[in-house]
Amino acid sequence: VGLFFAVHLLACGWYVCAGLHEDPEETWLGRRMISSHEGGGESLLDNGSSDPGLQWLHAMYFIMTVFTTIGFGDIYAVTSGEICYVSFAFIVGAIVHSIILGEVISTVTRVDEKGQFSYEQRVLVEKWSSHTELGDEVSSDLQSWTQNQADRWSNQRYDKEGMRHLINGRFLGRSLIASLPEHLYGGELLQNSFFSHLPPRIQETPARLPLLLALSSYRHIFAKKDIVYQRHDFANHVFLVVSGTFAHIGVPRSTGGLDYKFGESSNLRGFQDSVDELSGMSPYQLFSQGAFFGDYSLFQDVPRKASVRCEYHGSCIVVLKNDMMRLVD
Known part of the structure; x- marks a missing residue:
């Protein structure tokens, strides 16, 4: 044209x-x-x-x-x-x-x-x-x-380290740094309750923290019944819910629910059977828009204590463990 x-x-x-x-x-x-x-x-x-x-x-x-x-x-x-x-x-x-x-x-x-x-x-x-x-x-x-x-x-x-230096450097004006967080991921990142659970020593969310978190994250879309992670998986991610509903799932019992523990399998067919069984488990703790999950095992550096499933199709902002620990440090 x-x-x-x-x-x-x-x-x-x-x-x-x-x-x-x-x-x-x-x-x-x-x-x-x-x-x-x-x-x-x-x-x-x-x-x-x-x-x-x-x-x-x-x-x-x-x-x-x-x-x-x-x-x-x-x-x-x-x-x-x-x-x-x-x-x-x-x-x-x-x-x-x-x-x-x-x-x-x-x-x-x-x-x-x-x-x-x-x-x-x-x-x-x-x-x-x-x-x-x-x-x-x-x-x-x-x-x-x-x-x-x-x-x-x-x-x-893209050059994430270069962008990290730009954010942490003196090149971006303070007014620009202060205005950017509310636009990250269409404004959905800053609305997550993750930022209200920061350590007590941090009275207010630093303007650069959401920028660095966005730099270290990506959006992942889940379909209904998708398994996010299983019990005993390595804790390598934190999930910030943008849309949809996610839940811890387990086996319902008269004395209380029990987290599902799938058996070890020596082949992919057995692994798929475990996934099929997981899709039949019952939810007992829900995570909806604005919530987050997967942080406990990651910060404690222990395997996952429960399995998480997508109950209604949605998306999460996913932060990698190494990047999260780098931000915390």
Whole structure:
């Protein structure tokens, strides 16, 4: 759209350039010959061809040949005014051409980087599958999943350490730092009750804390009945609920609920059976929008004490353990 608008403006200028001459017959409008219905030729100024739309079309055609550096030579500058205007159009065309070429190179580079990243992840999974002797079927499923997720992973890659230094440095103004937290994750991060459970020594949430937390987190979407984590899993994440409902689940008993403890399994089929059993467990502690969970085991550095399931599809802001401990320290 921007390119078309630029060509349109210069084409209109090319037409105006001809109109400002005392004798338009000396301009490109008078020299530009087109075929007539009678088989002869007539210029764009002749009575039968003096259609503004047709003149605009030929002006657009000329400017496009300038912008694309083709230059057929069928329309050209002769008068001093035309030469000056075409020289100006050359400069604008060179700039626009450079911008377009730069955008094309940038797009190709981004696509190539994504393709390279996707290829590296597939090779990594393939070698790991071979090393662990997963088997062809399971290895194929794992590689397919990796391929599907590669684009999302690629979009989330950026220089986090560089951004961390920028946040902690003196480059961002205090007013800007103070205004950013309320916009993180669409304003949902700062509304989480996690920030009301900070240590007593912190009377008010530091402005940089939400920024650093957002830097160390990502949004994960869960479907209904998805298992977030199971009892005895390693505690590697804290989950801040943005939407939906999540719950600790267990086995209901007359004497009280019991956290489900799935048995050890030597194959993926057994693991899937455990997941199926978990989906039949009953919720006994709910976490809805604004709540958070997974913090106790992480800070105590112990395995998970309970299993958590998504009761109604939603999403969480997930913070990695190492990043969380770094913030706490």
